[in-house]
Amino acid sequence: MSTFTAPKGIPEYFPPESAAFLAVRDTLSDAARRAGYGYIELPLFEDTVLYARGVGESTDVVSKEMYTFADRGGRSVTLRPEGTAGVIRSVIENGLDRGQLPVKLHYGGAFFRYERPQAGRYRQLQQVGVEAIGVDDPALDAEVIAIADEGYRRLGLTGFRIELTSLGDSTCRPAYRAKLQEFLRGLPLDEATRQRAELNPLRVLDDKRPEVRELVADAPLMVDHLSAESKEHYEQVKEHLRALGVAFAENPMMVRGLDYYTKTTFEFVHDGLGAQSGIGGGGRYDGLMAELGGQEFSGVGFGLGVDRTLLACEAEGLTVGDRTRCDVYCVPLGEAAKARLVAAAGGLRRAGVRVDLAYGGKGLKGAMKAADRSGARYALVLGERDLESGAAQLKELTTGEQRSVPLDSLVEVVTEAVAR
Numbered sequence: 143m144s145t146f147t148a149p150k151g152i153p154e155y156f157p158p159e160s161a162a163f164l165a166v167r168d169t170l171s172d173a174a175r176r177a178g179y180g181y182i183e184l185p186l187f188e189d190t191v192l193y194a195r196g197v198g199e200s201t202d203v204v205s206k207e208m209y210t211f212a213d214r215g216g217r218s219v220t221l222r223p224e225g226t227a228g229v230i231r232s233v234i235e236n237g238l239d240r241g242q243l244p245v246k247l248h249y250g251g252a253f254f255r256y257e258r259p260q261a262g263r264y265r266q267l268q269q270v271g272v273e274a275i276g277v278d279d280p281a282l283d284a285e286v287i288a289i290a291d292e293g294y295r296r297l298g299l300t301g302f303r304i305e306l307t308s309l310g311d312s313t314c315r316p317a318y319r320a321k322l323q324e325f326l327r328g329l330p331l332d333e334a335t336r337q338r339a340e341l342n343p344l345r346v347l348d349d350k351r352p353e354v355r356e357l358v359a360d361a362p363l364m365v366d367h368l369s370a371e372s373k374e375h376y377e378q379v380k381e382h383l384r385a386l387g388v389a390f391a392e393n394p395m396m397v398r399g400l401d402y403y404t405k406t407t408f409e410f411v412h413d414g415l416g417a418q419s420g421i422g423g424g425g426r427y428d429g430l431m432a433e434l435g436g437q438e439f440s441g442v443g444f445g446l447g448v449d450r451t452l453l454a455c456e457a458e459g460l461t462v463g464d465r466t467r468c469d470v471y472c473v474p475l476g477e478a479a480k481a482r483l484v485a486a487a488g489g490l491r492r493a494g495v496r497v498d499l500a501y502g503g504k505g506l507k508g509a510m511k512a513a514d515r516s517g518a519r520y521a522l523v524l525g526e527r528d529l530e531s532g533a534a535q536l537k538e539l540t541t542g543e544q545r546s547v548p549l550d551s552l553v554e555v556v557t558e559a560v561a562r
């Protein structure tokens with residue numbers, strides 16, 4: 143019979159490592175919750191046009207990487223490649239922008255990009271994201287960056303840096319773009335790069351090939367051509383970051399893979415990951431909401447890669463998350479003892495204790511091995527003779543210390559022992 147394999151380029155997380163995945167995801171979301179971001183659950187797929195228009199036709203994400211298909215009603219839908227466009231669509235559709243501003247939302251889950259799979263680059267990737275919509279305040283940009291910084295630090299990560307720049311706004315970017323294009327036209331670039339320069343000149347600055355890097359080293363930079371308003375905004379973001387104690391490095395060559403960015407953009411880069419070093423990124427997107435049919439509202443947010451953050455934790459040798467499955471592992475010896483312990487396990491779980499049991503009639507030796515493997519702190523052993531004497535044996539697995547626990551106060555005594 144044929145067997146099945148998961149689709150290519152999709153990471154799966156199972157015990158015990160999945161505990162680390164959960165810890166990364168929850169720690170990053172917690173950082174957002176602590177700053178007052180409410181949770182939004184978004185559709186996994188949307189109208190294809192939403193992403194084409196929101197993310198930008200000329201981006202790799204839209205032109206090469208989308209999972210697009212016709213549903214049974216003949217509508218073109220796309221598995222979400224990112225979260226921002228969906229959040230803005232929902233804010234407009236549900237009128238969330240008519241309430242208190244800024245609208246602060248966080249989200250998480252799987253996103254889909256048909257990329258060439260490699261270490262740290264997946265076709266199904268997990269993000270935790272935030273968006274703050276409707277207030278154009280540089281302190282909000284700094285808050286968003288500080289939340290991500292705090293999330294990573296809480297995990298214990300230290301080997302990352304924040305790269306920051308400003309991409310200007312609609313008053314200064316077109317002129318800069320023309321200037322950059324003019325500069326690029328004067329360079330001996332290959333045909334494909336020349337075409338890219340015409341379509342999306344900023345992306346040429348991000349070319350990884352050393353010969354192209356050398357050629358563009360003297361290219362005009364957006365940060366030197368900012369409008370007075372964008373410049374002031376950028377200065378204030380930096381000031382707020384300093385006040386927050388968040389260290390950053392300016393990278394005026396930074397290019398993000400999505401078209402909606404204006405003003406502040408940033409990336410969190412980890413040095414232990416090889417080519418796929420971006421563990422998170424984001425920025426401001428002041429024209430997106432109007433572009434998607436809503437009010438002229440600004441917005442700022444980030445998407446943090448949970449998979450890559452997990453790889454970063456591994457690269458730094460951090461153990462995150464609780465790999466133990468339970469606190470107490472019940473070891474019944476014989477059917478009567480089993481009936482008693484199955485009931486006790488229920489009582490302990492109701493009291494909030496994590497409990498597992500040796501099912502399938504394991505002998506004492508096999509059951510104790512399973513107890514060790516479960517990561518439990520205690521084994522709760524009940525044999526025929528214990529039943530007669532009315533007491534179970536509670537064994538602390540690391541020390542081997544053992545004591546008798548009366549069956550009629552089992553739940554209370556064990557709960558207390560676990561809490562200690």
Ligand code: HAM
Binds near residue numbers: 268425
């Ligand atoms: P992004 O930079 O495209 O931004 O993705 C954010 C993060 O998701 C990346 O830094 C990376 O850690 C992770 N990521 C992206 N693609 C992959 C992949 N193929 N495999 C593994 N991890 C990946 C956005 O998606 C924006 N929506 C962020 C944002 C929110 N900007 C403003 N608000």
